[in-house]
Amino acid sequence: MDALEAVAAALWPRRLSSAVPWLMLLPAVVLTGLLVLGLWEMADGSFRTLDTATFLPSDDYSFANYHRAFTEKLFVTVASRSLIGSLIVTAATLVLAFPYSYVMVRTRSAALRKFLLIALFLPFFIGQVVRAYGWLIILGSQGMVNEALGLVGVAPIRLLYNYPAVLFGLVQYMLPFAVLMLAPALTAIPEEMESAAGSLGANWVRTFVHVVLPMAKPGFIGAGLVVLTLSLTDFAIPAILGGGSQDFIANAIYDQFFRTSDQGMGATLALLLVAVGSIMVGVVFALFGAGTLAMGRKP
C-alpha cells in the first residue's frame, strides 16, 4: 500500500491536489470541445450556398440559407409544427407522468411499485422505431383498435398519419423519461409534510397545490426540459406516424443533408434548432432559476 501511495505521489504530487476537480472535468471539456468544433464547422457551412452545377459549397459567405429558413413556407411550417408540438407533448406528458410517479413513490404495495417500475422500464428496452411500428399495428386501418370498433359496427377510422397521431406517439415515448425525472423529486418530499398539511386542515387538493406541486418543482422543470428538447428534435415518430406529411424540423434537416445534398441548408436548420432549444432552456432557467434543478445549492 505504501508503495502504491509512493507511486501515486510521484505521478500526482500532493501540491497538485487542487487540480483534481479540473482533471475530473477534463473528459467533459474535451467532449464539449469536440461538439463545439463540430458546431463551428456547421456554422461555417451554413453561410455557404450549394452550387448545383458542381454540387460544391460556395466559396463566398452569405446569409442566403438563413434568409430561406425564415422566409420559405416549408421551413416556417415545419418549425412551427415542431415548436407547438413539443409544447403540447411536454404539457400532456407532465400531466400524465405526475400521477404515475406519485403512485409509484407513495404506494404501500410493493407489488404495485414493482409493477409500475417494470412498466416504466420495459419501453426502454424497446427502441423508438419498434414502438412506433407497434402503433402502426394497433392503430392501422386493419389494426386492433379498428377491429374492436368494427365489432360494434363502427367503420374503420383513419387513426394514423396525422398530427394527433404524432403527438400521441411522442407522449407515449416521452412518458418514461418524465416519470424517471419526477420520481426522485417526489421521493425527496417527506411524506410527513403532506400529513402535516392534512392535520392543519388542508384537504387533498390544497395539499397538492400548496405543498406537493411547489416542492416537486425541480422534478417538473427537469422532466419538462428533457421532454421539450427530445420532442423538439425527434425524427422517427413524425416520420413513421406522420405518414410523410407531418414532418418535424429534424426531418427537414435530414432531407437537406441526405435528399437534396444541400449541406449548407441542413447546417443552417440544425444550428437554428440548437439555438431555439437553447433559448427555450435559457428562458426556463431565467424564469425558474437553475436552482430549481438543485444546482448551485450552497452547502
Added chain:
Amino acid sequence: MTGWTKADFDLSRRRFLRGVGLAGAAGLTGLPLRAFAAEPDKPRELIVRAWGGSWVDSLKAGVSDPFTKLTGIAVRHDLTEDNEIQPKLWAAAAQKRVPPIHVNWDTTTNATKSALRGVTEDLSDLPNLKTVSEAAKPVGVDGYPIVNTYGYVYVLAYRPGAFPDGAPKSWKVLTDPKFKGRVAVYNDGIGLHFPAEIAGGGKLEDIPGNMQPAWDFFTALKANEPLMGEDPDFTTWFQKGEIDVACTISSNAREAKKNGIDIAWTVPEEGATYETDGLWVPKYLPENELYWAKQYVNFALTQEAQQVWLDGLGLPGVAPGLKPPADLVGDPSYPVKPEDYARLLRVSSKVEVEHESEWFGKFKEIMQG
C-alpha cells in the same frame, strides 16, 4: 498453359480490361482463370453498396456471386441507403481518404451529382461499354463517370379490387375524392413530377421552365390526403389495406405481387416517368482495388450477368440480347421497342439534378402545408 510467354502475362491495364470483357461476353467460363495472372493484387473483398430486399438478392445472384466465382474476390454488400452513403463518399473524397465502398449502385440522378462534384472515377475504358446500348451513357456529364445499367418505370400501382372496371386510365385517379386518404406517393415526390405536369394540363416540354401544372396537380393531390413514404411503406400499406393506388417503381409492385399481395400496375395515358440506375466507382481507392472495382462494373454489363440480375428486378438492361422475364412480356413497365419508350416520360438527368432541390422543396411545401 504451356506456350504462354512473359508477354502474355505483361498485360496492360487496357488489355486486361479487354480480356475481362471478353471473358464476360463469352460467359463466365469463356477464359481460363489463369488469364488473370498478371493482374494487380486482388483485395480480399469488394464492398458494393446496394438496396436491400429483392434488389440486393438479384445483384448477388446475377453479378456478385458469379464475379466471386470468376475472380475469387468476395463481394460484400453495404445496404446503407443511397442518400446516406453519398455524404460519406463526398467527405472521404474531400479529405482524400479511401472511400468506405468500392462500387456504388446508385440512381443516375444521385450519381450525376457525385460526378459533377468530381468524386467519381472515369469508367470510359471498360471494354463492355462497346457492346451495351446507348442508354448506358449518362447525359450531361463528360465520359462515363457512371454507367447506367438498366432503366425503370414509376408505374401507377393499384389494388384490383378497388377498380372493378379495370386499370385506372389517368394519374388523375390520385386526386379522385373517391380515394381520399387511400393514395400513396413517394415522400419526396420522386417519379410523379413529370406525369403530374401533364395531368395538371402542361406538357413535358414545359419542364423545367413552367412547373405550375405539376404544382397544381400536387395541390389537388394534397387535398386527397395522400400517404407518403418509401418503397417498404407502400408494400406494407397495400398489404394492410391502407391504400388502393400508388406511384411506385414497377420492381416493387412486381415483388409485392410475387409475395401474394393483391396488386397490379399500369402506365396511364399521360405516360410514366422513366429513370435509370447505374454503377460508379468513388475516387481515392488504392490502385489495385480501383482496378478490381472497375472489373466488377465491367462484369455487371455482360449479357449473362444482366440477364440474371435484371430478371430478378424485372427491369430492361443495357446489354444486348436480354430477354424479358416471362411475366413481363408486353408489360408497359418493361419497354423493349421504340414505341414502348414513346409512352414513357424522360427528362435529361442534368435538368433533373439542377432542379431537384427546387422541385423537392416545392413538393414538400405543398404536402407539408
